[in-house]
Amino acid sequence: MHIPERRHPWQVIKPYLNVFDGPLMLILFLLLSVSSMAMYSAGYDHGSRFDDHLRNIMISFVVMWMAALMPPQMLMRLAVPLYTIGVGLLIAVAMFGIVKKGARRWIDVGVVIQPSELLKIAVPLMLAWFFQKREGTLRWQDFAGAAILLVIPVALIAKQPDLGTSLLVLASGFYVIFLAGLSWKVLLGLFLTGMASLPIVWSVLHDYQRQRVLTLIDPTTDPLGKGFHIIQSMIAIGSGGVSGKGWFKGTQAHLEFIPERTTDFLFAVYSEEFGLIGNLALLFIYLLLIGRGLLIAANAPTVFTRLLAGALTMILFTYAFVNMGMVSGILPVVGVPLPFMSYGGTAFVTLGLGVGMLMSIQRHRKLVQT
Secondary structure, three states, X not given: OOOOOOOOHHHHHHHHHOOOOHHHHHHHHHHHXXXXXXXXXXXXXXXXXXXXXXXXXXXXXXXXHHHHHOOHHHHHHHHHHHHHHHHHHHHHHHHHOXXXXXXXXXXXXXXXXXXXXXXXXXXXXXXXXXXXXXXOOOOHHHHHHHHHHHHHHHHHHHOOOOHHHHHHHHHHHHHHHXXXXXXXXXXXXXXXXXXXXXXXXXXXXXXXXHXXXXXXXXXXXXXXXXXXXXXXXXXXXXXXXXXOOOOOOOHHHHOOOOOOOOOOOHHHHHHHHHHHHHHHHHHHHHHHHHHHHHHHHHHOOOXXXXXXXXXXXXXXXXXXXXXXXXXXXXXXXXXXXXXXXXXXXXXXXXXXXXXXXXXHHHHOOOOOXX
């Protein structure tokens, strides 16, 4: 009688943990350690904000693990359905979505969701699939078709209105198109066209969006109103100096001068308490994260995985650059969170999904797509 060999519990668990990429996990551990310190200080008097932040981190790791388990072939099969469902939900939002604070961005499907978040992942997935199917035969018509696939969700999100998310979705799709081989001449033409169309863009912006641009130019014109966020944020960053005031010793944050200090403006709290040295350390961690993502993209074996990994990595860069830029007063305030730092369940799930896909691509890099 054959008696099956008893396996140590670690032997059972190990294959499921091997899906995680070691360097990425180390970088995320460093980033989330900094995030937890900053959030504990910024949100200690916000009820359960810190506990909820830890919960969001755990949920994002579960999503990351599930995404890392999926092979790239499965990601390819999900591209078209995810994009179709996402665009369909955006159309449903436009028709009978929930209005909050003058914006129609949510829909009730048993639970209230914001479909635009799905498009941050669905758009690069769809475009990477699109170019994979046309590998070796790309023509200008293919780039035009990709642009149409990108413009549809961007226009629907901008109409809600949600300028910040529409710009992030636009960036995520643009990175795929650019990495697929878009000509520099076309880029120059697009840039010149964009500059020439600025008066038209200005005319179609909502009043609050125009006010954000004007406030960026001179926040002191409305120091107690529209310019309050930027002014207080810049004061906090500047008062941190070289070494910062110390953990829990940020006066701008703890005297309630920084609005949204656990979400969009967490970087201002962190800067005041840890100063220039802390900022340089945080920037270095982000550079490691982006560098690892680009290395995964460079070693990816197929057009689909290469374009997807490159786009997902550049999305992380865009999140960090835009958030730090708006908090520092060099970009308009558009409501973009600092990746893996700012409080927000939906953002953490989206970011966890993206990093999980990077891990999946790295894990299956030796497999050849057929």
